[in-house]
Amino acid sequence: MITLTSAEENYLKAIYHLSDGGKKGVSTNDVSAEMKTKPASVSDMLRKLGEKDVIEYRKYYGLHITEEGKKLALQTIRKHRLWEVFLVEKLKFSWDEVNEVADELSHVKSKVLIQRLDEYLGFPKFDPHGDPIPDEYGDVRARPRQLLNELDLGSTGQIVAVKDSSPAFLRYLDKVGAYIGARIKVMDKTEFDGSVEILVDNKKSIFMSKDVAGNILVMV
């Protein structure tokens, strides 16, 4: 059985995201930027992850995540997202404050803890940011999504995720009245600057710049 330290879990999760779920190769500098550690530290960690066979690492040529690595990364993501659900649904955290705490919680070593937590939360399929929660075998049911700025005039849907989940952006959304789960309809599109006007829950009208709309994923 492969076991990873907390640091190794964090690196592997970052690598999984950077590789787009295993589709792309990843460079040392990519990981360095994502993890906010120096390239020299990354080289050392990649050697270790390579020895544990969760990545395939060729010196000077970057890495590819392995099937085993994907499985472990998805388990870590599962734990992280379940704790995010707990923090928002049960402890009333707002969705822009949960990331760091969920990261720490997700490293607690106990299989049964995660099973019970999942059950307690009612087996949620998505986290507070709309990202899918893998099941205990690593399977993910992703919903078809489109960027809000690419929707046609008059089309309807439901906000399911955000690309940029920085606290600043999440707070902005809260302020204007948008949220994960909101049902929306595209009321107007300005070709000139790409801005859109949407109706939220058939009630509230919101204007959004192209940049903002391009960070919002909608299930149609």
Add this chain to the structure above:
Amino acid sequence: MITLTSAEENYLKAIYHLSDGGKKGVSTNDVSAEMKTKPASVSDMLRKLGEKDVIEYRKYYGLHITEEGKKLALQTIRKHRLWEVFLVEKLKFSWDEVNEVADELSHVKSKVLIQRLDEYLGFPKFDPHGDPIPDEYGDVRARPRQLLNELDLGSTGQIVAVKDSSPAFLRYLDKVGAYIGARIKVMDKTEFDGSVEILVDNKKSIFMSKDVAGNILVMV
């Protein structure tokens, strides 16, 4: 502001318990036995804790916990016991399985997390083993307790804690039908071997050896 690492928190909590809440001095070997680390490692840690002024440490003569140390230890104990309540009340763990997981959870660094957890649990005053949960200022409201084997014939009370909280003992209690919170009455005492017969919740009659009864604390 003094900040402690997870390891330092664990040592300090152990020292707090060994010193009976600050009443007694503690030796290197005491700590070594409790923490299951070697005396050499303990010496090193005691030096560090001394430098952080959470203990007063004299080489070769052991240590005393300081007022600051007591406060910090009580905060760690508070976190540990709140997580134990969460695991038992919400995630349906049994009381003999929660210690290790609660230990890991209690090291997550977030003040607001503990406040919200406390609120979510309804500000519990006691953990699943009947031990009191300090408030955020370190104040503890302890209930007057007596050992079950020292109760007089015919006296009544409620089981509030166990001295020995080993999984084996806790499972034994579960099996015979005793539990924290149970209302009991002493029906018979055998002078010869110190064994007792108690009535639980006015229903079930249980025979107990002196050893077992001497591990059970009762609020009279």
Add this chain to the structure above:
DNA sequence: TTTATGATTTAGGGTAGGCTAAAAATAAAA
């Protein structure tokens, strides 16, 4: 095809937290 640039790795060092073996101090026994 040679050179320059940028990416990456290696070398060496720091802190935290363990360990063993040996030395030193204290406490107990003779």
Add this chain to the structure above:
DNA sequence: TTTTATTTTTAGCCTACCCTAAATCATAAA
């Protein structure tokens, strides 16, 4: 009071994870 036994500390070593500075490799430019 001297010797012995026990406790505690020191010295030196190890792993994990991070760093800076220097060396090395790959590749883009000349």
